[in-house]
Amino acid sequence: MAVKKHELVHDNRNQLDLTALVQYIQLMNEQPNYLPPPNELVKNCQDIVKCLARATGNEEQLWELLQSVEEFIVRIVNTVHSSIRHEIITAILDKFYSFISDPQSDACPATSVVLIVLDSSDHEATLSAARWLVQQGDNGPAGAGLRASLSCLYRWMYEWHGTPALGDWVLAYIKALEENERYDILIEVSVDNLSRLFLAMDAPIGLRQSVADVIFHVLASLRESTEALDRIAPHVGRVLVNLAADSGQWSRQLLQNVVDILTAMVDRLLEGLKGEAQDMFKDKYADVILCLERHMASRGCRFLQVPPWRARNVCLATVNTHAPMRKVGLLNLGNTCYMNSVMQALLVTRQFSTHVVLKMTAVPYWSKMGVLFAKMMHSITTKLNPDEFFKVVKPPFFTRDNQHDSSEFLGYLFELLQSYEHGSDRNFDYSRPAVLAGSSRMRAIAHAAAHASQSSSDNEHGDASPNRRSVSPRPGSSAAGSSSSGHKRSSPEHEALAPPKKRLRMNEAAFLRRDSFIDSMFGGVLLTRVECTECHSSSLSRDVFRDLQLAFPEKPEGWQHSVQNLLEYYCSKERLTGENQYECRDCGGLRDAERSVLIETTPKYLILVLKNFKFEPKLQVQTKLMHSMYHNHTVTLPTVRSQAEHAAYTLYAAVIHAGTTLDSGHYYTLAKDNDQWHMYNDDAVSAADEAQLNGLNRSSTPYILFYRRTDIEEGTAPSMEELPPKLQETVMAHNKHYVETVRKMRLTRP
Structure with missing residues (x-):
C-alpha cells in the first residue's frame, strides 16, 4: 500500500466504537495462540488507527486501551510472517498518515501509540519509514499534506506524553523533510x-x-x-x-x-x-x-x-525604486482587447512583472513578455504596439480579429509560461508550435474550436453578427491553468441551458511544481471533503488552482450579490444527489453525499473569475446575467485553521467586460499602482477611482478580479538602471525610434 495521491482519507465515523474495540482487543490478547487471517489483521490494524484518531480523553483515561493496543500490535508484528508483517506495518503507517495529513481531522495524540510498530532503537528503520511517508506525501499539491502532518506532530509533542517514541519519530520526520x-x-x-x-x-x-x-x-x-x-x-x-x-x-x-x-x-x-x-x-x-x-x-x-x-526559491525582493508616472496603453490590433486587459493587470502585479524583467530575459516566451513589460514601464510614448508579443503567445486555436475570452487567454498564458520556465531562449524557434505541459487540455479545447459550426465574429464595440457564434470555451469550463474545481457550482437553471461538456482535468504533477514561479505567485490548494449521508464515511482530496471560478446562487430578483458571498457559496456544503451521486466504498454503491471545500494553501495573488454568463439556446450565445453585484475591495478566503493568518486579500485590478454577450463587447481594465487607480482602455489610459468599480452601468461587469494577499507588499517597478543591460538597450532603442519617427513627421508636415 501507499499513501494515495488524491483520496488521502476514506473512513467511517459510525462503524467503529471505542468500547467495542477495547473489548475486541482484550479478547484477542487473552488468546495468545490465535490470530485472525492476514486480510482481517490488516483491517483490524487500520480500524485501530481510525478509532484512536477519533478518541477523546487524556492519557490517564485512555491508559487501559493504549496498553491493550500496544500488546496486540507488538504480538502481531512479532508473530506473523515477514511478508504479512510488512503489509501490516505499511497499512498502519498509511492510515496513520491519512489522519495526520488532514488539517481538519484533529487526530487524537493517542494515535501515536501505533508507532510502536517501529523499533525505536533502530534509528535507521525509523528514518526509512519517515522517508517513505515524506516521499508519498510529497506527491500532493504544494506539499499540503506534509505541512499538515508536521503541524499535527508538533501539536502532539506539547500536548501528549504517553508515547515515549514520539520525539524520535518527529525528529526522523524532520530529517526526512531536510533530505528532500x-x-x-x-x-x-x-x-x-x-x-x-x-x-x-x-x-x-x-x-x-x-x-x-x-x-x-x-x-x-x-x-x-x-x-x-x-x-x-x-x-x-x-x-x-x-x-x-x-x-x-x-x-x-x-x-x-x-x-x-x-x-x-x-x-x-x-x-x-x-x-x-x-x-x-x-x-x-x-x-x-x-x-x-x-x-x-x-x-x-x-x-x-x-x-x-x-x-x-525565495521570491524576488521588492524593488524600492520609483516607477515612472506615465501610464502606457496598448494598441488594439483587431479585437485584441481580451489580451490587452490581461497584460495591464499582470503589469501591476509587481512581484510578477518585476521578476519577469529582471530574471527571465533568457527564457522562451518570458523574454518576449519581459520586453513588453519593460517598454510599458519606461516607454516615452503612451501607446505601444504589442504585436511582437501577441503573435507568439496568442493561443493557436484563437482566430485572428475575433473576440475571445480573456480568462481563457490568461489560463493559456500561465500554462505556456510554466511550460518554458526552465528553458533557454538561445536559438529558440518561435515558428514552431509551443509544447505545453498540459497540452491534452489545450488540444481538447482546440478540437472543440475546429469543429464548431461557425467561428466567432464580433464588432469590438458590440455589433455582433446574429448569424455567428463564438467558438471559444465559456467561463466556468476548465480552461488551461484555471481551477480544476471550476465546475462548482452553476445554478441549476444555467446548467440546464448550457450545452453538455466533458470535464477536463490537468495532470496534477504538470500543474503544480515546486520550482514553478507561476505557481509560487498564483497557485493555491483546495481541500475537498465528500461525506456519505448514508454511512457518514468521508473522503478527502486536494486540488490545485490558479483561479477560482465563482458561480451565482439562485436568489430572488433584485438580490445584491457580493464577491465575499460568492466565495462563501463556493466553499459551502453541496448536496450530491441524482446523477451526481457519490460512489461510497464503505457502502459499496452510489449514495447521496455532501461536498464542501476549503482553501488549504492560499496563493499570494488570488484571481477570481465571476461566471456572469449563461448559454442561451435560441440565440446560441452566452448572454450576460447582469446581477446586482457588490465588488468587495477586501475579501477573506474560507480556509483551514492553519491558513487563517493568510486569508485576507485586497483588490488591485479588475478586467471589465462591456457588452451583453460573451461573443461581443469589449474588455478593459481598472488597476491600482502606487496607490493610484487608472482605467486602461486599450491605448487610452486615464485616472480613475476605486469607487468606479461599483458604479459601472448594468452592461459593464467586472469579469476577472485580481486580489493581493495583505502580507504581500505592493512594490514598485524597477528603474531603467536596474534592468538587465540587453533590456535597457532594447527600451532605449525603442524610445530613440519613437523620437526619430516624431521628428520625421514634423519635418514632412506642410
Missing part, C-alpha cells in the same frame, strides 16, 4: 509552533530526551530567523530562570543548550547589521541579551553543527 529540501515547510510550520515547543522546557522534569532533541534541533535550524527569535523572546527569561532554579544534571544540560543556541542566534542576526540597525536590534531584544549575559555560553553545543534552514 522542504525547508519552506520546515520553516513555516516550525515557526508557527516554536513558542509552544520552547515552553515545553518550562517543566524539565517531565521532558523526555527525545522531545528535547527535537526542540533544540528546531531552534538551531532556525538560528538565522528573526521571526523565530520574535516568537520565543517573550518566554526566554522565564524558561532560563526555571531551568537555573533546578540544580539537577538534566536541567543544567537543558540550560546550557538553550544558552548556547540562543547566543548563536543573536550573534548570527547581529552579524549583518550596522550602525542604527544594530542599535535598534539590541534595543528590541535587550531583555533576551541581558538574560543570556547572565550565563556563560560554551559555544560547543552539538546542535549548532546542524545546518540552518534556508528557504529555496
Whole structure:
C-alpha cells in the first residue's frame, strides 16, 4: 500500500466504537495462540488507527486501551510472517498518515501509540519509514499534506506524553523533510509552533530526551530567523530562570543548550547589521541579551553543527525604486482587447512583472513578455504596439480579429509560461508550435474550436453578427491553468441551458511544481471533503488552482450579490444527489453525499473569475446575467485553521467586460499602482477611482478580479538602471525610434 495521491482519507465515523474495540482487543490478547487471517489483521490494524484518531480523553483515561493496543500490535508484528508483517506495518503507517495529513481531522495524540510498530532503537528503520511517508506525501499539491502532518506532530509533542517514541519519530520526520529540501515547510510550520515547543522546557522534569532533541534541533535550524527569535523572546527569561532554579544534571544540560543556541542566534542576526540597525536590534531584544549575559555560553553545543534552514526559491525582493508616472496603453490590433486587459493587470502585479524583467530575459516566451513589460514601464510614448508579443503567445486555436475570452487567454498564458520556465531562449524557434505541459487540455479545447459550426465574429464595440457564434470555451469550463474545481457550482437553471461538456482535468504533477514561479505567485490548494449521508464515511482530496471560478446562487430578483458571498457559496456544503451521486466504498454503491471545500494553501495573488454568463439556446450565445453585484475591495478566503493568518486579500485590478454577450463587447481594465487607480482602455489610459468599480452601468461587469494577499507588499517597478543591460538597450532603442519617427513627421508636415 501507499499513501494515495488524491483520496488521502476514506473512513467511517459510525462503524467503529471505542468500547467495542477495547473489548475486541482484550479478547484477542487473552488468546495468545490465535490470530485472525492476514486480510482481517490488516483491517483490524487500520480500524485501530481510525478509532484512536477519533478518541477523546487524556492519557490517564485512555491508559487501559493504549496498553491493550500496544500488546496486540507488538504480538502481531512479532508473530506473523515477514511478508504479512510488512503489509501490516505499511497499512498502519498509511492510515496513520491519512489522519495526520488532514488539517481538519484533529487526530487524537493517542494515535501515536501505533508507532510502536517501529523499533525505536533502530534509528535507521525509523528514518526509512519517515522517508517513505515524506516521499508519498510529497506527491500532493504544494506539499499540503506534509505541512499538515508536521503541524499535527508538533501539536502532539506539547500536548501528549504517553508515547515515549514520539520525539524520535518527529525528529526522523524532520530529517526526512531536510533530505528532500522542504525547508519552506520546515520553516513555516516550525515557526508557527516554536513558542509552544520552547515552553515545553518550562517543566524539565517531565521532558523526555527525545522531545528535547527535537526542540533544540528546531531552534538551531532556525538560528538565522528573526521571526523565530520574535516568537520565543517573550518566554526566554522565564524558561532560563526555571531551568537555573533546578540544580539537577538534566536541567543544567537543558540550560546550557538553550544558552548556547540562543547566543548563536543573536550573534548570527547581529552579524549583518550596522550602525542604527544594530542599535535598534539590541534595543528590541535587550531583555533576551541581558538574560543570556547572565550565563556563560560554551559555544560547543552539538546542535549548532546542524545546518540552518534556508528557504529555496525565495521570491524576488521588492524593488524600492520609483516607477515612472506615465501610464502606457496598448494598441488594439483587431479585437485584441481580451489580451490587452490581461497584460495591464499582470503589469501591476509587481512581484510578477518585476521578476519577469529582471530574471527571465533568457527564457522562451518570458523574454518576449519581459520586453513588453519593460517598454510599458519606461516607454516615452503612451501607446505601444504589442504585436511582437501577441503573435507568439496568442493561443493557436484563437482566430485572428475575433473576440475571445480573456480568462481563457490568461489560463493559456500561465500554462505556456510554466511550460518554458526552465528553458533557454538561445536559438529558440518561435515558428514552431509551443509544447505545453498540459497540452491534452489545450488540444481538447482546440478540437472543440475546429469543429464548431461557425467561428466567432464580433464588432469590438458590440455589433455582433446574429448569424455567428463564438467558438471559444465559456467561463466556468476548465480552461488551461484555471481551477480544476471550476465546475462548482452553476445554478441549476444555467446548467440546464448550457450545452453538455466533458470535464477536463490537468495532470496534477504538470500543474503544480515546486520550482514553478507561476505557481509560487498564483497557485493555491483546495481541500475537498465528500461525506456519505448514508454511512457518514468521508473522503478527502486536494486540488490545485490558479483561479477560482465563482458561480451565482439562485436568489430572488433584485438580490445584491457580493464577491465575499460568492466565495462563501463556493466553499459551502453541496448536496450530491441524482446523477451526481457519490460512489461510497464503505457502502459499496452510489449514495447521496455532501461536498464542501476549503482553501488549504492560499496563493499570494488570488484571481477570481465571476461566471456572469449563461448559454442561451435560441440565440446560441452566452448572454450576460447582469446581477446586482457588490465588488468587495477586501475579501477573506474560507480556509483551514492553519491558513487563517493568510486569508485576507485586497483588490488591485479588475478586467471589465462591456457588452451583453460573451461573443461581443469589449474588455478593459481598472488597476491600482502606487496607490493610484487608472482605467486602461486599450491605448487610452486615464485616472480613475476605486469607487468606479461599483458604479459601472448594468452592461459593464467586472469579469476577472485580481486580489493581493495583505502580507504581500505592493512594490514598485524597477528603474531603467536596474534592468538587465540587453533590456535597457532594447527600451532605449525603442524610445530613440519613437523620437526619430516624431521628428520625421514634423519635418514632412506642410
